[in-house]
Amino acid sequence: MTTTTMSYFDTARERLAALQERGKATVLSIETSCDETAAALVKNGRQVLSNAVYTQIPIHRRFGGVVPELASRNHVDQVGPVVESALTDAGLTLEDVDAIAVTGGPGLVGALLVGVSYAKGLAFATGKPLVNTHHILGHIAANYLTFSDLVPPFTCLVASGGHSHIIEVSDYDRCLLLGRTRDDAAGEAYDKVARVLELPYPGGPELEKLAQGGDPHAIRFHSAFNEGEGFDMSFSGLKTAVINHLSNARQRGETVDRADVAASFQYAVNTILSDKAVRAAQQNGHGVLALAGGVSANKNLRQMLAEKAARRGIRFCCPDFKYCTDNGAMIGSAAFYLLMKGHIADLSFNAVPYLPIA
């Protein structure tokens, strides 16, 4: 570490100590892990002052998925204006910010690096503490923004484009991994099946719309792996089952009801996720199950979890729709608690594409 960066870290540590003593902080958070350039101002982990999101979805749609190189370039163009918007929307300036937070991983490495470099620059220029925040801790924290009384410990089902985890959130900075997908993430399976059904990117929400007009019991998409008592899951078999169903029908010259396929696939995925998550919550005994990640926007999944949890006397929490998919506010909330526990970064950390949660 150079003398200059040492002196940055000394200043940041002094400021951290003052913030910890006060127990209060306004955090400027930056999120660029995938295809949303996002920044937010969050006060004391729970109060969102602004939440600016620039979505790249229209840019990637014609390619049917996220093109990493394009994502990085667009983050470079947008990160400055999005941070400016977040400050303006909150009616604040950099002077009013107590700490800077950024998603350090997991995600697309080139995309992450844009946010990480920008946040490092801001922190160095202002001497403010910098919080390297795990993307999944952010998704979990979306629940803190929605339920002001929610505190760890609780069980959380994280289902996004890159992750399907069942986690025990023991504390704001401590997670125990109870189960995970062995292959595709739930959101990834939604996206791949949506593509087979010729729906535009991102497929999850489109598939949900198509499923509304279909019968969830029309076709039984089954995956033997998920019948076990463990909390690990598998979704690639379901995806293959859909592909086989469609190609068999084509070979027989039969027409397929796409809405029935979508509804039956959605039912199969959501049944696995909800059965396992509710059983984990029951075993953990904390009495609370939360849902997080982009797939938490799926209304059928929310409803299944709510019903199954209620039957077992478990409280069910899921984020407000605006905090389900990637955003800066969730990172600002998670970062506040990391900050209060003294987790600040020096300027030597790097973006990590595969970063374990536990």
Ligand code: KG4
């Ligand atoms: O958390 P997120 O915004 O990005 C990652 O961290 O991956 O999640 C995006 C994923 C995509 O796979 C998208 O298709 C899925 O979440 N998704 C949905 C819905 N909304 C987003 N999947 C099913 N139903 C939805 N309504």
Ligand code: ZN
């Ligand atoms: Zn995400």
